[in-house]
Amino acid sequence: DxxxxxxxxxxxxxxxxxxxxxxxxxxxxxxxxxxxYLDWYLQKAGQSPQLLIYLGSHRASGVPDxxxxxxxxxxxxxxxxxxxxxxxxxxxxxxxxQIPRTFGHGTKVEIK
Amino acid sequence: xxQLLESGGDLVQPGGSLRLSxxxxxxTFGNCGMTWVRQxxxxxxxxxxxxxxxxxxxxxxxxxxxxxxxSRDNSNNTLYLQMSSLRAEDTGVYYCARGPVEKVGDNHNxxxxxxxxxxxxxxxxx
Numbered sequence: 669d670x671x672x673x674x675x676x677x678x679x680x681x682x683x684x685x686x687x688x689x690x691x692x693x694x695x696x697x698x699x700x701x702x703x704x705y706l707d708w709y710l711q712k713a714g715q716s717p718q719l720l721i722y723l724g725s726h727r728a729s730g731v732p733d734x735x736x737x738x739x740x741x742x743x744x745x746x747x748x749x750x751x752x753x754x755x756x757x758x759x760x761x762x763x764x765x766q767i768p769r770t771f772g773h774g775t776k777v778e779i780k
Numbered sequence: 781x782x783q784l785l786e787s788g789g790d791l792v793q794p795g796g797s798l799r800l801s802x803x804x805x806x807x808t809f810g811n812c813g814m815t816w817v818r819q820x821x822x823x824x825x826x827x828x829x830x831x832x833x834x835x836x837x838x839x840x841x842x843x844x845x846x847x848x849x850x851s852r853d854n855s856n857n858t859l860y861l862q863m864s865s866l867r868a869e870d871t872g873v874y875y876c877a878r879g880p881v882e883k884v885g886d887n888h889n890x891x892x893x894x895x896x897x898x899x900x901x902x903x904x905x906x
Binding site: 669728760 | 815817825826827830839840875877891892893896899
């Protein structure tokens with residue numbers, strides 16, 4: 669199974685400041701079609717997860733453009749250009765290349 | 781409105797069985813692969829199972845293979861997860877999610893799991 673490792677586990681951020689979360693996979697997530705099968709999800713407190721980014725860098729419908737995904741191979745990053753209070757929650761990366769799909773353990777973003 | 785609504789969660793004894801349902805609305809259900817994801821209390825997300833848009837292909841996590849089955853009724857826009865030989869470690873909130881693959885014409889596009897239900901709680905305890 670592909671192991672997904674996120675860092676940091678906890679990230680206190682100040683509103684208006686940028687934030688960055690790293691996700692590393694134990695195997696390359698590059699498909700033969702040239703796309704990287706890496707998603708980012710956010711689970712706010714008491715809510716279901718929601719999709720932020722798919723295929724490494726594609727923003728899901730309705731996701732603000734302050735969220736961006738980048739990376740290749742085994743190293744991926746989710747960036748928030750200017751954090752807002754509503755961005756608090758646990759962020760998960762997930763690989764979609766192989767079965768079983770596997771999630772990282774999550775990064776808890778706390779607003780200062 | 782695009783929506784997924786899970787039901788069927790309950791308290792069940794170890795070794796028991798349960799069937800979860802996920803009713804879909806607001807989109808062409810038969811064009812979408814569907815996924816079950818669970819979350820144990822206080823823990824992270826765990827992928828459980830996926831089924832193709834036409835129901836012919838299914839996959840399971842090692843932790844549930846042989847005990848869980850996934851199916852769908854495209855005529856009634858409903859996804860199912862049949863769970864048997866339940867264990868305490870199966871306790872958690874079970875979410876159904878649309879995707880990650882959608883059939884568009886002759887192509888299958890990967891869009892991530894872009895719609896999630898509110899979850900249904902399964903508790904396995906004596």
